[in-house]
Amino acid sequence: MSSKSVLVLGGGIGGVTTATHLADRVGAGASVTLIDRHPTFYQCAHNLELLTRETIDARGAAGRLGALAEKGVRFVEADVRLIDSARRRVETSHGSFEADYLVVALGADLAPEQVPGFRDAAINLYEADGATRAGEVLATLERGRVAVLIARTPFKCPAAPYEFALLTDSILRHRGIRDAVAVDLYTPEWQPMLAAGEKVGAEVARLLAERSIGFHSEEMVLKVDGAKRRLFFETDEAEYDLLLGIPPHIAPAALRASGLTDSSGWVPVAAGTLRTRFPDVYAIGDAAAVRLHNGLFLPMAGVFAFQEGLVVAENIAAAIGGGPSAEFTGEGFCYIDVGDGRAAYGSGNFLARPAPEVTFEAPSVEFKRAKTEFTNAISRSLTSTDGTSS
Numbered sequence: 233m234s235s236k237s238v239l240v241l242g243g244g245i246g247g248v249t250t251a252t253h254l255a256d257r258v259g260a261g262a263s264v265t266l267i268d269r270h271p272t273f274y275q276c277a278h279n280l281e282l283l284t285r286e287t288i289d290a291r292g293a294a295g296r297l298g299a300l301a302e303k304g305v306r307f308v309e310a311d312v313r314l315i316d317s318a319r320r321r322v323e324t325s326h327g328s329f330e331a332d333y334l335v336v337a338l339g340a341d342l343a344p345e346q347v348p349g350f351r352d353a354a355i356n357l358y359e360a361d362g363a364t365r366a367g368e369v370l371a372t373l374e375r376g377r378v379a380v381l382i383a384r385t386p387f388k389c390p391a392a393p394y395e396f397a398l399l400t401d402s403i404l405r406h407r408g409i410r411d412a413v414a415v416d417l418y419t420p421e422w423q424p425m426l427a428a429g430e431k432v433g434a435e436v437a438r439l440l441a442e443r444s445i446g447f448h449s450e451e452m453v454l455k456v457d458g459a460k461r462r463l464f465f466e467t468d469e470a471e472y473d474l475l476l477g478i479p480p481h482i483a484p485a486a487l488r489a490s491g492l493t494d495s496s497g498w499v500p501v502a503a504g505t506l507r508t509r510f511p512d513v514y515a516i517g518d519a520a521a522v523r524l525h526n527g528l529f530l531p532m533a534g535v536f537a538f539q540e541g542l543v544v545a546e547n548i549a550a551a552i553g554g555g556p557s558a559e560f561t562g563e564g565f566c567y568i569d570v571g572d573g574r575a576a577y578g579s580g581n582f583l584a585r586p587a588p589e590v591t592f593e594a595p596s597v598e599f600k601r602a603k604t605e606f607t608n609a610i611s612r613s614l615t616s617t618d619g620t621s622s
């Protein structure tokens with residue numbers, strides 16, 4: 233077996249899963265290189281813990297990508313600038329790379345600048361610093377209106393904005409000031425967690441209603457006036473005192489500049505294999521557009537990036553050294569943190585026909601414990617060989 237080269241772009245959940253699983257499967261049969269602009273792996277799921285202060289140090293929750301060498305993966309810290317998919321050639325801030333197989337796992341970029349006023353007025357919950365800051369403000373807030381704003385779809389983790397709203401309610405209730413603070417969530421979606429189906433959406437809407445969290449659907453924000461603390465929607469306006477925002481998401485610039493994206497804004501792939509239209513080029517995770525049978529797209533979630541990474545690794549390993557191929561089946565799950573030490577649980581098959589089949593289980597202490605264990609286990613398993621995360 234002659235040694236092949238595999239280049240994985242992006243050291244998030246999808247990229248690290250692909251690279252480590254592949255290196256494990258093929259050993260000396262391939263050289264596996266992973267490129268990321270940051271030297272550390274950080275799971276955004278920890279942002280929820282930063283808000284509630286269950287985790288107080290984002291850097292402590294991060295793992296070193298350089299440690300992947302112990303798993304047979306060479307890490308290069310560089311900014312990916314341009315991809316020649318036909319040649320599987322990548323231009324970066326540290327020179328160019330070519331490979332027999334290319335896996336694109338660059339995630340989604342946050343683009344707060346797409347909504348005028350958003351960057352200055354909103355605390356960005358999807359950045360660790362923003363989630364930390366939001367936790368600090370909620371710890372001292374005395375009264376007023378908190379708005380949780382989903383600026384655009386799609387966005388990472390369909391549950392996360394709802395969790396932020398539910399956790400905000402929980403924090404304020406435990407501080408004994410909930411009656412003095414209104415909590416509202418604004419979203420362009422017509423129901424929560426759109427791709428999970430109507431039943432799950434209704435359950436999440438019920439969780440919000442039970443806690444007197446205002447749910448304002450089909451509200452697309454056009455502008456934020458930070459000075460007047462006002463949100464401007466297509467046909468509506470709203471006032472706030474504290475704005476917690478989820479900014480628009482766009483495909484990373486390198487993908488857009490390389491012609492890999494289509495009219496969806498993301499990289500189209502075959503659902504079962506994550507192949508792009510270019511031979512031996514795959515795209516996984518948030519950057520990939522996996523079309524569901526009902527016409528919607530697979531939600532951006534780490535649980536999918538993880539499984540897609542495994543599938544792609546298996547199929548590249550099979551191409552290099554033989555063995556069975558694998559298929560992405562669309563099974564997924566998520567824990568929805570509702571505060572008070574409890575989480576709900578949704579799970580099912582997103583590639584079911586004619587539409588995703590997803591069930592919802594009521595909040596429990598056990599699901600919250602499972603969520604914490606799952607998040608920590610992902611961080612540990614992806615970045616360490618000895619059970620530590622750095």
Ligand SMILES: Cc1cc2nc3c(=O)[nH]c(=O)nc-3n(C[C@H](O)[C@H](O)[C@H](O)COP(=O)(O)OP(=O)(O)OC[C@H]3O[C@@H](n4cnc5c(N)ncnc54)[C@H](O)[C@@H]3O)c2cc1C
Nearest residue numbers: 242244245246269276277312339389517518533534535537
């Ligand atoms: C608050 C929050 C909570 C969440 N909770 C959950 C959860 O409970 N369960 C769940 O399944 N999912 C959750 N998610 C979603 C999950 O984090 C993402 O779906 C997942 O990280 C996607 O993995 P990925 O590998 O595609 O991208 P990422 O993990 O985002 O990795 C992309 C990598 O590419 C790198 N990169 C990007 N552009 C370049 C470039 N030009 N050059 C070099 N490197 C580059 C980035 O630095 C990054 O390391 C949550 C997300 C958020 C924001």
